[in-house]
Amino acid sequence: MGGREKEFxxxxxxxxxxxxxxxxxxxxxxxxxxxxxxxxxIEDQEIGNEIRRVQRxxxxxxxxxxxxxxxxxxxxxxxxxxxxxxxxxxxxxSHYLAEIFERIATQKIKAEAAVLLQxxxxxxxxxxxxxxxxxxxxxxxxxIGTRLLESLMGxxxxxxxxxxxxxxxxxxxxxxxxxxxxxxxxxxxxxxQGGKESHAAILARAMGIPAVLGMEGLLSRIEKGDFxxxxxxxxxxxxxxxEEMIQEYHxxxxxxxxxxxxxHLLISSPAATLDGCPFKxxxxxxxxxxxxYALRYQADGIGLFRTELPFIMGERxxxxxxQFDLYRTxxxxxxxxxxxxxxxxxxxxxxxxxxxxxxxxxxxYRSTRFFLKEKSLLRSQxxxxxxxxxxxxxxxxxxxxxxxxxxxNLVILAKETERxxxxxxxxxxxxxxxxVMVEVPSLAILAHKLMKEVDxxxxxxNDLVQFTLAVDRDNDLVSHLYQPLHLSVLYLIRNVVDAxxxxxxxxxxxGEMAGNPIFFPLLFGLGLREFSVSPMAILExxxxxxxxxxxxxxxxxxxxxxxDSPREIAQFLEAxxxxxxx
Ligand code: PEP
Ligand code: MG
Numbered sequence: 001m002g003g004r005e006k007e008f009x010x011x012x013x014x015x016x017x018x019x020x021x022x023x024x025x026x027x028x029x030x031x032x033x034x035x036x037x038x039x040x041x042i043e044d045q046e047i048g049n050e051i052r053r054v055q056r057x058x059x060x061x062x063x064x065x066x067x068x069x070x071x072x073x074x075x076x077x078x079x080x081x082x083x084x085x086x087x088x089x090x091x092x093x094s095h096y097l098a099e100i101f102e103r104i105a106t107q108k109i110k111a112e113a114a115v116l117l118q119x120x121x122x123x124x125x126x127x128x129x130x131x132x133x134x135x136x137x138x139x140x141x142x143x144i145g146t147r148l149l150e151s152l153m154g155x156x157x158x159x160x161x162x163x164x165x166x167x168x169x170x171x172x173x174x175x176x177x178x179x180x181x182x183x184x185x186x187x188x189x190x191x192x193q194g195g196k197e198s199h200a201a202i203l204a205r206a207m208g209i210p211a212v213l214g215m216e217g218l219l220s221r222i223e224k225g226d227f228x229x230x231x232x233x234x235x236x237x238x239x240x241x242x243e244e245m246i247q248e249y250h251x252x253x254x255x256x257x258x259x260x261x262x263x264h265l266l267i268s269s270p271a272a273t274l275d276g277c278p279f280k281x282x283x284x285x286x287x288x289x290x291x292x293y294a295l296r297y298q299a300d301g302i303g304l305f306r307t308e309l310p311f312i313m314g315e316r317x318x319x320x321x322x323q324f325d326l327y328r329t330x331x332x333x334x335x336x337x338x339x340x341x342x343x344x345x346x347x348x349x350x351x352x353x354x355x356x357x358x359x360x361x362x363x364x365y366r367s368t369r370f371f372l373k374e375k376s377l378l379r380s381q382x383x384x385x386x387x388x389x390x391x392x393x394x395x396x397x398x399x400x401x402x403x404x405x406x407x408x409n410l411v412i413l414a415k416e417t418e419r420x421x422x423x424x425x426x427x428x429x430x431x432x433x434x435x436v437m438v439e440v441p442s443l444a445i446l447a448h449k450l451m452k453e454v455d456x457x458x459x460x461x462n463d464l465v466q467f468t469l470a471v472d473r474d475n476d477l478v479s480h481l482y483q484p485l486h487l488s489v490l491y492l493i494r495n496v497v498d499a500x501x502x503x504x505x506x507x508x509x510x511g512e513m514a515g516n517p518i519f520f521p522l523l524f525g526l527g528l529r530e531f532s533v534s535p536m537a538i539l540e541x542x543x544x545x546x547x548x549x550x551x552x553x554x555x556x557x558x559x560x561x562x563x564d565s566p567r568e569i570a571q572f573l574e575a576x577x578x579x580x581x582x
Pocket of ligand 1: 304306345439459460461462463464510511512
């Protein structure tokens with residue numbers, strides 16, 4: 001396609017190849033609720049009705065906000081529940097509402113348009129404010145505006161008039177947006193923002209849908225109904241391509257299909273290298289859809305169950321009972337294979353609207369840091385996991401840990417929870433293995449100390465790369481600096497593997513690096529024997545393993561660690577990925 005890119009230059013947009021595969025079809029644009037509103041005029045006699053619609057919507061959302069507030073007060077604490085008081089004070093502000101009513105009456109416009117204009121007015125006012133606290137209040141105003149509009153308009157679907165599956169384009173797609181889309185209605189995702197490790201990208205890969213993200217100016221270059229080629233392998237799209245290019249891509253699709261069929265032949269063969277050295281090849285899952293694929297591709301267990309997605313989708317904390325039902329389903333279906341359940345990793349890119357807005361949420365009051373303060377929430381999740389362990393084999397994994405005191409506190413909390421449950425007469429798996437994610441460099445450096453405190457660790461390279469190199473994993477402006485093959489990252493991985501071996505503790509790797517077949521010889525050569533990858537990557541990793549012997553992998557790792565630049569290592573790995581003959 002290289003030459004073609006120049007030939008049809010104007011119609012080609014380059015982005016980040018976030019999920020492989022090729023798709024062709026019409027495009028639909030996903031917009032936020034504000035962009036669905038047009039300012040429509042109304043007749044005099046409709047004014048009263050429009051005002052009543054707003055009043056009813058206000059009553060609805062007042063009740064919803066109070067319910068949320070009560071739940072958060074009970075589950076987290078009064079401080080966090082306060083955020084909803086700010087929301088209530090906006091909605092109860094007679095001035096705010098009076099202005100909306102006045103707009104309807106004087107400008108003679110529909111309720112939705114009046115709410116939108118009101119939000120825009122506040123945005124303008126707040127954009128001039130210097131005080132950062134006041135500036136952040138615009139988020140509350142927008143939140144309330146969104147709630148009001150959702151109540152007025154009902155749940156919105158994508159504006160998609162086509163019967164056949166489509167390509168979804170957007171400024172960005174959040175994890176929630178991505179999950180809401182039905183897989184059989186979507187050919188591909190394309191966005192202006194977001195990088196290879198964003199949750200939209202990870203979910204696209206999990207769903208087996210091609211995605212090209214981070215295409216600057218995308219939305220000004222396409223219109224609903226345009227025919228697109230999305231090439232998730234090369235990271236580009238072609239807008240309204242000529243017929244001959246469509247034919248060419250049909251052939252590419254055919255090749256991909258044949259390759260998939262060949263890969264499927266590997267499903268039941270065990271994960272092992274060319275010379276028969278076995279390893280564990282597990283799946284990362286975040287929902288029951290992933291679980292289906294993990295089962296279909298016969299994963300050797302679940303190496304990482306990201307539990308936050310159901311909370312994000314539900315926009316609330318699930319009760320212990322709801323969590324138990326979910327974990328039990330996964331554990332039961334995987335039995336007798338192991339399921340490693342990770343406790344909530346909310347914050348950063350996985351957001352539930354609880355904490356106060358932070359300037360640097362990736363480094364802020366999030367994940368385990370938050371749950372070590374709000375222990376009752378963590379305890380309720382641990383109880384749900386422990387109870388689920390009656391139905392199969394479970395391991396508990398704590399994310400975003402960066403210091404030994406945190407590790408010890410987590411172990412104490414888990415043991416206390418275990419005792420409490422037993423005292424209640426519950427029967428469940430004895431001595432559930434407790435482990436932590438190694439995804440912050442501090443813990444990777446202290447790996448030898450860490451191994452004394454835990455039963456196992458899992459290396460989370462997505463965050464380990466982000467924190468080691470100080471590069472936001474979701475920011476396409478710096479995505480070229482996000483280099484998993486950076487020597488510093490490889491040294492950290494080696495340190496953790498060596499520490500695990502010295503202490504007889506299991507070390508797995510569950511970041512996206514583990515699912516890249518080109519990286520397999522390097523990671524295996526570094527000593528890793530447990531991989532947890534997106535279900536869609538299982539067969540590719542299995543295939544890569546069958547091309548390399550243990551001896552050759554060790555040699556690859558040794559040589560790579562002697563090199564200087566990530567580019568040099570990448571080229572070397574590409575060249576080494578050709579089948580070895582023994
Ligand atoms: C990681 O950081 O590598 C990881 C597996 O966790 P997540 O992608 O959910 O942050
Ligand atoms: Mg992580």
